[in-house]
Amino acid sequence: MSQTITIDPVTRLEGHGKVTIYLNDQGEVENANFHVTQVRGFEKFSEGRPFYEMPSLMARICGICPVSHLIASAKACEAIMSVRIPHTAAQLRRMLNLAQMVQSHALSFFYLSSPDLLLGLDSDPANRHIFGVAAAKPELGRAGVGLRRFGQHIIELLGNKRIHPGWVVPGGVTEPLAAAKRDEILGMIPEAYANIKLALGWYKQIADTFEPEIEVFANFASNYLGLINEDESVEFTDGALRLIDAKGEIVADGITANQFTELIGEAVESYSYTKFAYYKPLGYPAGSYRVGPLARLNIAKSMGTPLADEELGLFKQLANGPVQSSFYYHYARLIDILYGIEKIERILTDPLILDKHVRATAGVNRLEGAGQAEAPRGTLHHHYKVDENGLMTWANLVIATGQNNKAMNEGVLQASKHYIHDGKFSEGILNRVEAVVRTFDPCLSCSTHAFGQMPLELKLISAEGSVVDRVVRS
Amino acid sequence: MPQARCLILACGNSLREDDGVGPWLAAWAEDRFAAEPRARVIARQQWTPELAQDVAEADAVLFIDCSVDAKPGEIRVAPVGPNGSDASGVGTHHLGAAELLALSKELYGAMPSNSLLMTIGAGSLELREGFSEAVQSALPEACTRLETIVLGVLASPDRPIPH
Numbered sequence: 001m002s003q004t005i006t007i008d009p010v011t012r013l014e015g016h017g018k019v020t021i022y023l024n025d026q027g028e029v030e031n032a033n034f035h036v037t038q039v040r041g042f043e044k045f046s047e048g049r050p051f052y053e054m055p056s057l058m059a060r061i062c063g064i065c066p067v068s069h070l071i072a073s074a075k076a077c078e079a080i081m082s083v084r085i086p087h088t089a090a091q092l093r094r095m096l097n098l099a100q101m102v103q104s105h106a107l108s109f110f111y112l113s114s115p116d117l118l119l120g121l122d123s124d125p126a127n128r129h130i131f132g133v134a135a136a137k138p139e140l141g142r143a144g145v146g147l148r149r150f151g152q153h154i155i156e157l158l159g160n161k162r163i164h165p166g167w168v169v170p171g172g173v174t175e176p177l178a179a180a181k182r183d184e185i186l187g188m189i190p191e192a193y194a195n196i197k198l199a200l201g202w203y204k205q206i207a208d209t210f211e212p213e214i215e216v217f218a219n220f221a222s223n224y225l226g227l228i229n230e231d232e233s234v235e236f237t238d239g240a241l242r243l244i245d246a247k248g249e250i251v252a253d254g255i256t257a258n259q260f261t262e263l264i265g266e267a268v269e270s271y272s273y274t275k276f277a278y279y280k281p282l283g284y285p286a287g288s289y290r291v292g293p294l295a296r297l298n299i300a301k302s303m304g305t306p307l308a309d310e311e312l313g314l315f316k317q318l319a320n321g322p323v324q325s326s327f328y329y330h331y332a333r334l335i336d337i338l339y340g341i342e343k344i345e346r347i348l349t350d351p352l353i354l355d356k357h358v359r360a361t362a363g364v365n366r367l368e369g370a371g372q373a374e375a376p377r378g379t380l381h382h383h384y385k386v387d388e389n390g391l392m393t394w395a396n397l398v399i400a401t402g403q404n405n406k407a408m409n410e411g412v413l414q415a416s417k418h419y420i421h422d423g424k425f426s427e428g429i430l431n432r433v434e435a436v437v438r439t440f441d442p443c444l445s446c447s448t449h450a451f452g453q454m455p456l457e458l459k460l461i462s463a464e465g466s467v468v469d470r471v472v473r474s
Numbered sequence: 475m476p477q478a479r480c481l482i483l484a485c486g487n488s489l490r491e492d493d494g495v496g497p498w499l500a501a502w503a504e505d506r507f508a509a510e511p512r513a514r515v516i517a518r519q520q521w522t523p524e525l526a527q528d529v530a531e532a533d534a535v536l537f538i539d540c541s542v543d544a545k546p547g548e549i550r551v552a553p554v555g556p557n558g559s560d561a562s563g564v565g566t567h568h569l570g571a572a573e574l575l576a577l578s579k580e581l582y583g584a585m586p587s588n589s590l591l592m593t594i595g596a597g598s599l600e601l602r603e604g605f606s607e608a609v610q611s612a613l614p615e616a617c618t619r620l621e622t623i624v625l626g627v628l629a630s631p632d633r634p635i636p637h
Contacts, residue, residue: 130523131558134580141581148524
């Protein structure tokens with residue numbers, strides 16, 4: 001008789017998800033799905049609101065990466081206003097986005113994944129958490145806490161709030177950087193370097209011991225999408241998108257926020273509230289791609305900062321072409337952090353960083369606008385339409401987790417097929433399936449933003465594993 | 475950040491009615507001890523692992539939270555010690571006072587010599603600002619007890635806190 005294995009909830013993620021693994025009569029894996037089971041309604045309830053409220057409204061989607069939503073949203077608003085923001089405002093936003101990336105990556109690596117990496121995927125789940133890390137290797141725990149505090153404190157200094165700062169607005173930021181705050185951030189930089197160097201050194205010591213997992217953790221050919229500068233260095237806040245294929249060849253380049261919708265579609269599957277983004281010219285699912293740290297490093301020719309460039313060189317040596325295994329999201333995340341610290345230090349030495357002119361103003365000059373930025377977990381796109389009074393008539397958000405959705409599902413299937421045979425599995429095996437999802441660091445609350453548009457299939461499964469009822473809402 | 479002799483660490487969401495009593499008391503303490511550099515106030519919607527460093531650096535900590543186990547408006551103050559032994563269910567976005575103390579001990583090898591947990595029984599946790607009548611009525615006494623505790627710590631940080 002066929003069986004279904006359900007992992008619900010998948011633990012140590014941002015939000016609530018579920019994995020279902022379907023076994024055939026021989027106990028072999030036939031299929032597996034990663035479900036995002038929560039639903040939200042941000043696109044719908046923004047309708048009718050003044051467009052200039054959108055950044056602060058949209059930031060409420062997420063408590064982990066609100067800054068990326070603030071920035072993508074503000075950029076969409078600026079497209080509606082037809083304004084170019086002052087240089088200093090752009091630099092300050094860039095720093096804010098990098099600070100968020102550092103704290104979010106620190107949470108993902110140290111709090112969510114390091115218990116597996118340090119204690120082992122088969123270790124006692126009762127100890128597989130930050131307390132277990134603190135007991136076994138306190139210096140690693142302190143490094144994680146330190147990097148979280150570093151990013152959070154910069155956000156608090158710039159935006160006056162650690163979460164959901166209202167400082168980023170359409171046209172720039174609400175107030176310039178004070179010299180005292182600049183100096184305080186600069187004073188935190190040495191400790192941040194020490195923490196990330198400790199983490200990178202430790203990761204390199206243990207990475208080889210995970211060779212079996214590297215082989216089957218979403219290790220397959222795919223496309224990659226991410227922001228990049230004109231000099232082909234990595235970019236988080238401006239630049240344009242590049243899509244490369246599994247061999248590293250450029251599929252599309254210079255994709256602006258305005259072109260995004262023309263080129264990127266969103267498919268719907270019955271088992272998840274999160275859509276599945278794909279590159280339209282290749283169709284779905286062939287046009288599916290990955291975003292986030294792994295994609296950014298596969299796409300970029302350089303980081304643009306010396307220490308991160310050294311690490312990028314080592315990263316590129318992992319494969320002849322794009323690095324395919326999602327296990328390496330962990331390494332890429334640490335390189336992102338190193339880059340973020342270097343870049344923040346560099347931004348703070350910009351001679352114009354204390355300039356008082358940090359905001360451009362304008363009304364509605366276009367009825368449609370789009371903005372994009374790199375969130376910690378990948379590319380984020382906001383697209384708005386307004387009426388002549390500037391009231392929102394339509395919004396669409398394409399979130400990193402949706403863009404990684406197909407790869408996460410294929411990764412869960414790959415790992416399940418590798419580990420589960422004859423219907424037998426252990427807690428450690430199920431943890432490996434969860435750990436595949438964790439490598440992507442999905443943010444599920446971000447990813448389910450539309451309401452009333454996507455079908456949902458509900459299955460009622462008996463204790464014996466047979467489906468006894470099925471409800472489809474479309 | 476200078477080392478705080480007394481850290482007041484509050485938790486709660488001011489948009490969930492009585493859950494906001496912790497941040498309210500934190501704001502009161504911020505005003506009351508504005509001229510006292512040895513008192514430090516932190517209010518968060520949730521206590522997270524990063525706060526372990528602040529806890530480790532303090533001589534004494536007064537945790538403040540609302541409680542669903544106490545009668546509405548009932549104020550309880552009790553010593554709290556480290557306990558990270560049942561951490562399998564803890565999230566990365568929220569920890570309890572005992573877990574924070576355990577984490578500060580594990581990570582930094584340091585803990586406050588005095589730690590108290592003050593809870594105020596919640597009457598309602600609806601999605602709105604303000605407090606239920608019971609919690610509103612309890613605020614003056616909560617402020618008095620908070621003040622007494624902090625002044626006691628500042629006078630003699632190594633002795634048990636009067637509560």
